[in-house]
Amino acid sequence: MVTRALKILHGSCRSSRNWRLRGERTAAIRALFFSTTTTNDEDQQRRPFNKDKRLSFVQPPNPTWDYGNGGDPSTKVEHQHLNEEEAEAVLRRRWNMDHTSSKEKYALLSAAISPRPLALVSTVSNTGAANLALFSYFSLVSHNPAMLSLSLGLPRETRENILSTRQFTVNVVDETFIEAAHSASIALPSYVDEWVLSGLSKESGKLVRPTLVKESPMGMECELYSFQDICLPNSSEIATTIVLGSIKYLHIRSDVLDDSEEMVDPVKFRAVGRLGGESYARLIEAFDLPHPSRKLEDDRYNGLLG
Numbered sequence: 001m002v003t004r005a006l007k008i009l010h011g012s013c014r015s016s017r018n019w020r021l022r023g024e025r026t027a028a029i030r031a032l033f034f035s036t037t038t039t040n041d042e043d044q045q046r047r048p049f050n051k052d053k054r055l056s057f058v059q060p061p062n063p064t065w066d067y068g069n070g071g072d073p074s075t076k077v078e079h080q081h082l083n084e085e086e087a088e089a090v091l092r093r094r095w096n097m098d099h100t101s102s103k104e105k106y107a108l109l110s111a112a113i114s115p116r117p118l119a120l121v122s123t124v125s126n127t128g129a130a131n132l133a134l135f136s137y138f139s140l141v142s143h144n145p146a147m148l149s150l151s152l153g154l155p156r157e158t159r160e161n162i163l164s165t166r167q168f169t170v171n172v173v174d175e176t177f178i179e180a181a182h183s184a185s186i187a188l189p190s191y192v193d194e195w196v197l198s199g200l201s202k203e204s205g206k207l208v209r210p211t212l213v214k215e216s217p218m219g220m221e222c223e224l225y226s227f228q229d230i231c232l233p234n235s236s237e238i239a240t241t242i243v244l245g246s247i248k249y250l251h252i253r254s255d256v257l258d259d260s261e262e263m264v265d266p267v268k269f270r271a272v273g274r275l276g277g278e279s280y281a282r283l284i285e286a287f288d289l290p291h292p293s294r295k296l297e298d299d300r301y302n303g304l305l306g
């Protein structure tokens with residue numbers, strides 16, 4: 001795979017007399033080489049990924065919980081021997097975001113606000129060049145209207161393409177192609193085709209020009225609804241752009257639907273979540289908490305409210 005990628009890079013600017021492009025090519029090769037050939041000793045000692053493992057349903061954590069009970073008492077941290085000042089220092093560490101480095105904020109926030117779904121975003125530039133990139137600052141904003149959000153740091157080709165063409169597709173990443181999707185997170189020059197590098201396949205949509213990812217169990221054709229640039233405090237430098245996308249078409253593979261074919265079956269839909277650092281998560285256990293209905297629950301909590 002590395003050899004193939006290097007060929008792409010070499011071929012794409014072999015004849016270039018542009019030294020900036022040549023420099024970019026060298027940087028790209030370095031990035032590619034280091035990110036795909038380093039082996040992690042810890043990984044070698046871990047159990048192999050069990051492809052047969054599926055999500056199973058268990059009881060909720062506290063099946064006897066009742067209104068007013070609060071959190072699980074067995075998990076309460078007791079620090080009665082500490083005075084208020086000591087407890088303040090021991091029980092939590094605090095970070096003032098104004099005095100925390102970008103690197104530290106990334107490490108803290110991306111690990112704490114997790115797991116996040118992964119969006120493999122396909123776009124096309126004004127000149128027709130296809131681009132594929134992986135994002136985890138991705139969320140469902142609303143189902144009616146159907147809308148999602150992406151948060152794109154700068155510089156991102158994806159941002160430029162979405163702002164200029166107003167079209168993109170978002171493809172949910174599952175266990176079957178996580179490594180290929182991950183390869184679309186290398187910051188490479190625009191002449192590198194992430195589709196070739198990842199080995200993923202294109203599938204035409206119904207409405208927008210950027211293709212869907214065939215391997216993905218769920219793809220969404222989107223149009224730009226609006227965007228908001230966000231600058232660093234006291235600066236006019238754009239740090240991030242939030243993109244709101246109207247979901248125009250939803251494509252879900254039949255084999256991840258339940259018997260009614262109206263719902264995604266969580267056991268069949270094996271989406272991967274992003275944790276912090278270099279970690280990803282899969283869903284192995286789930287539990288149900290019936291949606292509390294005021295009608296049915298009134299009697300249970302009325303006593304509490306006096």
Ligand SMILES: Cc1cc2nc3c(=O)[nH]c(=O)nc-3n(C[C@H](O)[C@H](O)[C@H](O)COP(=O)(O)O)c2cc1C
Nearest residue numbers: 133134135136137151152153156157158185186187
């Ligand atoms: C798991 C993962 C999640 C990422 N999420 C984001 C994200 O939400 N926003 C972002 O700007 N970059 C994110 N990145 C970095 C982009 O994938 C990377 O910068 C990529 O090269 C962007 O490609 P583009 O310039 O073609 O748009 C993420 C990288 C990884 C590995």
